[in-house]
Amino acid sequence: ETGVTQSPTHLIKTRGQQVTLRCSSQSGHNTVSWYQQALGQGPQFIFQYYREEENGRGNFPPRFSGLQFPNYSSELNVNALELNDSALYLCASSLAGGWEQYFGPGTRLTVT
Amino acid sequence: AQSVTQPDIHITVSEGASLELRCNYSYGATPYLFWYVQSPGQGLQLLLKYFSGDTLVQGIKGFEAEFKRSQSSFNLRKPSVHWSDAAEYFCAVRGGGADGLTFGKGTHLIIQP
Numbered sequence: 001e002t003g004v005t006q007s008p009t010h011l012i013k014t015r016g017q018q019v020t021l022r023c024s025s026q027s028g029h030n031t032v033s034w035y036q037q038a039l040g041q042g043p044q045f046i047f048q049y050y051r052e053e054e055n056g057r058g059n060f061p062p063r064f065s066g067l068q069f070p071n072y073s074s075e076l077n078v079n080a081l082e083l084n085d086s087a088l089y090l091c092a093s094s095l096a097g098g099w100e101q102y103f104g105p106g107t108r109l110t111v112t
Numbered sequence: 113a114q115s116v117t118q119p120d121i122h123i124t125v126s127e128g129a130s131l132e133l134r135c136n137y138s139y140g141a142t143p144y145l146f147w148y149v150q151s152p153g154q155g156l157q158l159l160l161k162y163f164s165g166d167t168l169v170q171g172i173k174g175f176e177a178e179f180k181r182s183q184s185s186f187n188l189r190k191p192s193v194h195w196s197d198a199a200e201y202f203c204a205v206r207g208g209g210a211d212g213l214t215f216g217k218g219t220h221l222i223i224q225p
Contacts, residue, residue: 033213040217042202042204043213043215045212045213092156099144100161101213
């Protein structure tokens with residue numbers, strides 16, 4: 001059974017640019033969530049996708065957007081990057097209606 | 113809105129000693145509660161969860177946690193820590209529907225030889 005994988009591992013972008021982060025769900029999981037973890041903080045919920053639709057969102061602006069594909073893989077897109085977008089971005093997958101979320105290793109984004 | 117408080121930012125424990133990490137939550141209904149562990153540069157690993165039923169739950173790596181509704185607490189315990197337990201520990205709560213997890217700020221566990 002394959003766990004949650006994320007790519008790339010690290011990324012450096014310039015303020016104002018756009019970035020796309022990718023996630024492959026654990027086998028059999030059809031729900032994916034994204035979290036932002038700033039240095040020294042706990043993860044914060046960005047949004048959740050189920051059946052290719054966003055069905056839950058935390059307190060993040062619209063420049064954070066996502067996609068889920070028929071194979072349940074997912075993308076997180078961030079437009080107009082700001083310095084405080086620098087963080088570890090975590091993807092988590094779960095079964096629909098399941099309460100347990102399984103996390104990937106994360107993508108470390110640095111905005112300069 | 114739900115919230116989680118982990119009062120201890122850092123805890124230092126000697127190897128072989130017992131451990132208790134504190135977690136208090138705020139949520140209107142019966143919460144779904146979790147403990148995750150994060151090693152440096154890594155993602156989060158689920159240690160244990162509480163949904164309902166027995167208030168003492170067992171997890172992986174010898175950890176257990178006790179749900180106390182009257183105290184709004186879900187403290188994590190381990191009878192004897194190992195050097196490999198040094199990591200960041202996060203308590204989390206989840207409400208209903210498509211809400212994500214709400215995490216505390218974490219407790220950094222240091223193991224002294």
